[in-house]
Amino acid sequence: MSTDFIQCIYEELIGFYGPQGWWPGDSPFEVMMGAILTQNTSWTNVEKALENLSSYMEPQVIYMMDMDKLRKLIRPSGFYNIKARRIKAFLEWFKGYNFCVNELGKMDITTLRGELLGISGIGNETADSILLYALDMPIFVIDAYTRRMFSRLGVPIPKEYEDVQKLFHTAIEKNTAIYNEYHALIVRHSKECCRKKPACNGCFLKNICDFYIHA
Ligand code: SF4
Known part of the structure; x- marks a missing residue:
């Protein structure tokens, strides 16, 4: 049931x-830089940091x-000490592939994901954002918005990241473009409507939403 429902929500x-x-x-x-900088901050702050980095x-x-220069440039994204270290750790790893995106693109996704997760400060969501959005690899990104929105809709959401991801991989055909679009749509709906305090009355999904129906 959940898989059909997850497909249906995409269509909606x-x-x-x-x-x-x-x-x-x-x-x-x-x-890739955006995926690291967006950890624990809003995209507006990331944009300011990316703007500062644009000539570099x-x-x-x-x-x-x-x-020191890197810290200063990325300061608007918050947690700039930690993020500067993460960027440097990522680049130390990337140097092993001659800083070549095409080299990464030739790799098997499981191997590459494992290597990304081995970099200090790169977790599941950041690794999968890099794989999907920078390298066009078919993997579904799970974030807090996904968990919150689908729990409210009535889909039982497992605790472990990989299990939630498996749920979406099972529900949606393996397709990079759809995975790309679906995650972006979840973020859009979660920011506009299914917020921390959800705006259910104006939500076009309310008639199929467990949270609204049982409120
Ligand atoms: S009805 Fe409310 S809880 Fe359900 S998806 Fe819409 S905003 Fe979220």
Whole structure:
């Protein structure tokens, strides 16, 4: 039941909002930087940090950059000490592939995911955002919005990240474009409607939503 329902919600969301055109970024490397910088902050703050980095947006350049300078440039994204260390750790790993996005694209997704998760500060959501949005690999990104929205809709959401991901992989055909779009739509709906305090009365999903029906 859950799998059909998850498919149905995709159809509803895409029909209502249309394509979201994610992920914002001029290059795969910029998307990778955005995926690291967006941890625990809003996208507006990430945009300011990316703007500061824009004239340096090459992996070799940021790899060589002095830590103090990097910290200063990414300061608007918050947690800039930790994030500067994460970026440097990511680039240390990326250097092993000559900073070449195409080299990463040739890798098996499971191997690559495992390597990304081995980098200090790169967790499941960041790794999968890099795989899906920077490298066009078919993997579903799970975040707090996904958990909250689908729990409210009435889908039993497992505790472990991989189990939630498996639920979506089972429900939705393996398709990078759909995985890309679906996650973006979940974020859109969660920000506009299914917020921390949900705006159910104006929600087009309310008639099929467990939370609303049983409120
Ligand atoms: S009806 Fe309310 S709880 Fe359900 S999806 Fe819409 S906003 Fe979220």
